[in-house]
Amino acid sequence: MSNAPPSxxxxxxxxxxxxxxxxxxxSLSVNPGEIFVIMGGSGSGKTTLLNHLLGLLxxxxxxxxxxxxxxxxxxxxxxxxxxxxxGVAFQSGALFSSMSVGDxxxxxxxxxxxxxxxxxxxxxxxxxxxxxxxxFEHLMPAELSGGMIKRAAFARAIVMDPKLLFCDEPSAGLxxxxxxxxxxxxxxxxDAMGMSIVVVxxxxxxxxxxxxxxxxxxxxxxxxxxxxxxxxxxxxxxxQNLLNRRTEEAEVDPDAYLRRLLGEKEKHANQPTQGRxxx
Amino acid sequence: xxxxxRERDGAVVVALVGEVDLQHSxxxxxxxxxxxxxxxxxxxxxxxxxxxxxxxxxxLVEAYQAARKNGTRFVxxxxxxxxxxxxxxxxxxxxxxxxxxxxxxxSA
Ligand SMILES: Nc1ncnc2c1ncn2[C@@H]1O[C@H](COP(=O)(O)OP(=O)(O)O)[C@@H](O)[C@H]1O
Ligand SMILES: [Mg+2]
Numbered sequence: 350m351s352n353a354p355p356s357x358x359x360x361x362x363x364x365x366x367x368x369x370x371x372x373x374x375x376s377l378s379v380n381p382g383e384i385f386v387i388m389g390g391s392g393s394g395k396t397t398l399l400n401h402l403l404g405l406l407x408x409x410x411x412x413x414x415x416x417x418x419x420x421x422x423x424x425x426x427x428x429x430x431x432x433x434x435x436g437v438a439f440q441s442g443a444l445f446s447s448m449s450v451g452d453x454x455x456x457x458x459x460x461x462x463x464x465x466x467x468x469x470x471x472x473x474x475x476x477x478x479x480x481x482x483x484x485f486e487h488l489m490p491a492e493l494s495g496g497m498i499k500r501a502a503f504a505r506a507i508v509m510d511p512k513l514l515f516c517d518e519p520s521a522g523l524x525x526x527x528x529x530x531x532x533x534x535x536x537x538x539x540d541a542m543g544m545s546i547v548v549v550x551x552x553x554x555x556x557x558x559x560x561x562x563x564x565x566x567x568x569x570x571x572x573x574x575x576x577x578x579x580x581x582x583x584x585x586x587x588x589q590n591l592l593n594r595r596t597e598e599a600e601v602d603p604d605a606y607l608r609r610l611l612g613e614k615e616k617h618a619n620q621p622t623q624g625r626x627x628x
Numbered sequence: 629x630x631x632x633x634r635e636r637d638g639a640v641v642v643a644l645v646g647e648v649d650l651q652h653s654x655x656x657x658x659x660x661x662x663x664x665x666x667x668x669x670x671x672x673x674x675x676x677x678x679x680x681x682x683x684x685x686x687x688l689v690e691a692y693q694a695a696r697k698n699g700t701r702f703v704x705x706x707x708x709x710x711x712x713x714x715x716x717x718x719x720x721x722x723x724x725x726x727x728x729x730x731x732x733x734x735s736a
């Protein structure tokens with residue numbers, strides 16, 4: 350496993366929003382079968398980095414190789430093909446509200462494969478079993494709780510059996526028990542399918558439980574990149590400050606906050622925001 | 629991947645060899661469903677499955693359900709480690725009839 354090529358390689362990534370530099374000289378690599386956690390305070394650039402890894406943003410400079418392919422040199426068709434081998438569980442669930450849970454999960458299979466509808470149905474229900482949502486395929490997303498939406502988003506993210514899975518804040522807004530079940534799910538997926546999994550989170554409990562290695566971002570720079578134990582025992586004062594900071598002020602989720610301000614309906618009812626240790 | 633079928637003791641032993649993925653699972657499905665249509669007892673030899681994805685598992689599920697309706701034997705035998713982990717992820721190791729060896733599958 351150690352001499353297999355990395356699933357992700359980022360070399361000297363610089364990126365800007367307008368004039369403002371958001372990521373500074375970021376380099377990292379993710380190994381096959383590794384759970385790689387990107388941590389950092391609010392505004393440190395985690396989501397921006399994730400969007401680059403997904404090929405959704407163009408860097409100012411630097412190289413990003415995903416599953417061996419330099420994504421800046423790919424045609425849009427090649428990029429599309431690569432995307433079918435990557436699964437994404439978005440921060441807010443991002444299910445289509447007009448479709449049943451089952452149809453949401455089946456969508457990538459219907460779009461990207463010629464599989465028989467019988468096979469698609471079985472695979473969809475298999476994934477619901479894996480995320481403990483068996484029997485919920487006919488419900489609409491609005492009928493699910495926050496934790497269930499997250500799990501449904503996972504089911505959709507893994508429906509194509511991706512080699513690489515990205516999760517943005519998988520436990521944000523969930524109570525500790527539900528959050529912990531998502532952590533277990535991430536571990537089981539890696540162990541069974543050998544996926545490489547990149548998790549963006551500010552949740553320390555979750556990070557220490559699932560991570561093989563941790564990348565700490567601070568104001569767009571890689572402050573540290575190491576194993577869980579090394580990060581925990583780091584003598585670096587800035588890292589210790591980050592690790593010891595508790596969430597008296599709950600982390601602001603910009604997506605959710607903007608939706609609230611714009612008066613858009615929250616999809617998930619019943620989301621406690623306190624309770625876990627975080628950056 | 630390869631699908632190798634041979635007759636043995638009145639049953640059909642279907643060996644799946646290599647990677648059963650999106651590309652190949654439709655032919656696995658077709659092969660197995662034809663045997664189910666003919667009501668043949670089947671032992672699937674999974675020793676040499678290096679990788680199986682969910683569509684491959686789905687093909688096995690569909691065939692197994694057809695066998696149960698037919699009342700014919702359908703056993704997964706000598707399931708390789710990688711395939712077993714995928715079965716376990718969805719708790720299908722508790723659903724399929726499993727045998728440690730093809731011989732055991734034939735006499736089960
Ligand atoms: N679309 C955007 N336009 C301009 N600035 C942005 C945009 N998105 C994020 N930013 C800024 O970039 C920085 C990093 O944001 P983000 O990657 O969302 O951080 P994190 O996910 O770690 O909270 C923040 O200062 C944020 O305000
Ligand atoms: Mg973010």
